[in-house]
Amino acid sequence: KTTLVPILGDQLTIDLAVLRGQDPATTIVLMMEVDDETTYVRHHKRKIAYILSAMRHHAEALRESGWTVEYTTLDDPDNAGSFTGEIARAVARHDPERIVVTEGGEWRVMAMLESWETLFGIPVTIRSDDRFLASHADFETWAAERKSLTMEWFYRQMRTRTGLLMTDGKPEGDRWNFDKENRKPAKNDLLMPRPLVFKPNAITAQVLALVADRFAEHPGSLDGFDYAVTAEDAERQAANFFKHALPQFGDYEDAMLTGERHLWHSILSPYINSGLLDPLDLCRRAEAEYRAGRAPLNAVEGYIRQIIGWREYMRGIYWREGPDYVERNFLDHHRELPGWYWTGETDMHCLREAIGQTLETAHAHHIQRLMVTGNFALLIGADPAKVHQWYLEVYVDAYEWVELPNTLGMSQFGDGGLLGSKPYISSGAYIDRMSDYCGTCRYKVKQRIGPDACPFNALYWDFLARHEDKLGRNTRLAMPYRNWHKQTEADRDATRAQAAQFLASLDASGPAGY
């Protein structure tokens, strides 16, 4: 009797826990390209192409390791269109004794997996995903013991548990966090590190044609597709990052530059999230770079914190907060995102850069996501569920468990401050300090009023004024509120009128792009 092992599109790890201990002679691995997954939001074309090509390559790698893999392509005329439909067909073909599957990465998929036992009348084992360091139970235990779920405390526990950058039970350098040193603006530099590019092979070329044909209406471009689609190439990209970019990763973590899409970032998130790279292994290798004197502590600590801190913590929050987390809207925001979030056609230079590169590459780095597109959406009062949908669509690394808490929680303050003590908002001044965008923008970053004023400025103050009932007592906002109230009434009225005029022009600019 056979065991059926479905492997989903973000479970592309060669020694995935569900395969350990299985007998290749009696195990059928099932991989499924299905319409349900490719269309539950309008994913960026490049994201779909990356996932499908990585899945096809992974099926080959599993076969080479001795597994029997059955693979349904999207254009298979018998394709049932959903995970459950494809499992039903496989159950009919093989009459398996049991199904063993790794837990899914979102509530929607988990509900599907949980329905299978009743639906098919055979035992279904859902194994926890041990590619994460903290299990759901670990996170619950940690969270149950505290009043506030500050990430920093979680991170310290993860450092202690893994021993990463720890010496004799103490954090390396006697500090847990070197973030203060990681806020330098960058200058255009010919020696800037470059990520490797991977030319599409025959398998990827086939996928690109399929995606161009079937998903023409989805946002984004396929031109110049250069993502790695195998564990080996993802590994090459990782080695390139450690060698050339990690040493300055910390210094320039928050910097933004016109035309520079990657700066000193790793661009490894798609590979980590779909399973081609192992997060703990990457952290150990980053630590080794520090121990060998090839990368400074602020860079390596910063990199490790993003992975064993933020990444794990976001997952913990997603599963802890439940399936209705997506509906939270603390600030009662209901505006549509402007249609140009799907075209990049705006004369605000910072947004044009961030959205333009997103539509081209399906990637943008953290500060672009948080302080440009996220900041703007929050300041205009965009509906957090709509903002969430946009981020889930357009980023190659976006799966709900990581994207939702980052977007709705961290970026849009939709949960009222579960993840951060204040909303991530800024006027144009922050963007000007961290980038070279403003110098060539049609707007004047130092102006608040008038046709040439940077829209972020009036919107920032208007946001604070609009939400004083909810945010006015937030101690971390005491200074901006004091500054607001120090202004003359006439100045405040002019600022609010400027913001109102801008918002009215946005609303008049046409429907959202979906």
Ligand code: FAD
């Ligand atoms: P680097 O800057 O090189 O960072 C190293 C690694 O740390 C990343 O590869 C990633 O695995 C991890 N990491 C860093 N920050 C975070 C974070 N906040 N949460 C989780 N992991 C983190 N990341 C996703 O993986 N998927 C998403 O869908 C996603 N959506 C986001 C939405 C918003 C609104 C914001 C503000 C951030 C989002 N992030 C998301 C986090 C972060 O922007 C990306 O992980 C990062 O830009 C990926 O690029 P990189 O690999 O070059 O990262």
Ligand code: DLZ
């Ligand atoms: C995101 C995605 C897409 C676009 N397509 C597929 C697919 O055709 N087959 C598949 O197995 N997985 C796909 N995925 C990833 C799944 O949606 C992912 O498994 C869930 O987001 C949750 O884990």
Ligand code: SF4
């Ligand atoms: Fe963005 Fe304002 Fe700077 Fe223009 S001036 S790039 S809109 S922050």
